[in-house]
């Protein structure tokens with residue numbers, strides 16, 4: 001399968017100038033609903049992983065401390081510009097979700113929107129999210145997933161060879177992935193295209 005971190009860095013660098021045109025309106029409602037599932041408190045330390053151009057920023061409370069990471073420098077530059085235009089103080093860094101440089105038990109909330117279906121090894125991304133989250137922290141996920149109760153069909157797996165190389169994996173199952181990473185799912189809400197896109201809120205088990 002042609003889905004590697006090196007390829008993702010290249011392709012998201014190419015997509016960055018047009019990303020908002022494709023994703024801003026399309027995912028507005030889904031990302032807002034996902035973030036509404038979080039139990040927010042002033043002063044929380046929040047990490048956006050694979051934050052892209054920062055389309056989550058308008059939907060985040062203003063009284064939290066924000067850090068954002070992405071694999072693509074072009075995405076991070078756009079996020080910084082968005083943060084500035086919104087008057088938000090965000091520490092943004094180029095970083096691989098599989099190798100976060102933050103200490104253990106550091107964040108109250110980790111947001112992973114539209115990245116678990118993109119990165120080649122989502123289990124590693126979830127393991128890192130689990131490591132940097134505090135014991136009572138919250139993981140906010142919004143992405144497209146195969147239903148938990150049945151594996152992807154052969155046809156879907158065939159199509160996935162193409163979609164995972166140019167866009168996204170369409171065979172991943174949120175429930176098994178998150179429970180194997182040590183998360184307990186508290187909320188699981190279909191938010192777009194029937195139940196293809198789901199908003200999940202989870203805590204370290």
Ligand SMILES: C[S@@+](CC[C@H](N)C(=O)[O-])C[C@H]1O[C@@H](n2cnc3c(N)ncnc32)[C@H](O)[C@@H]1O
Pocket residue numbers: 005008009012013023049050051052053054055056069070071072075095096097098112113114115118119
């Ligand atoms: C579909 S976009 C989603 C962006 C943003 N989270 C959103 O909701 O609009 C996927 C993002 O994940 C980033 N990405 C892909 N693999 C990554 C990795 N291993 N570590 C960090 N970011 C990654 C890409 O550069 C891209 O910005």
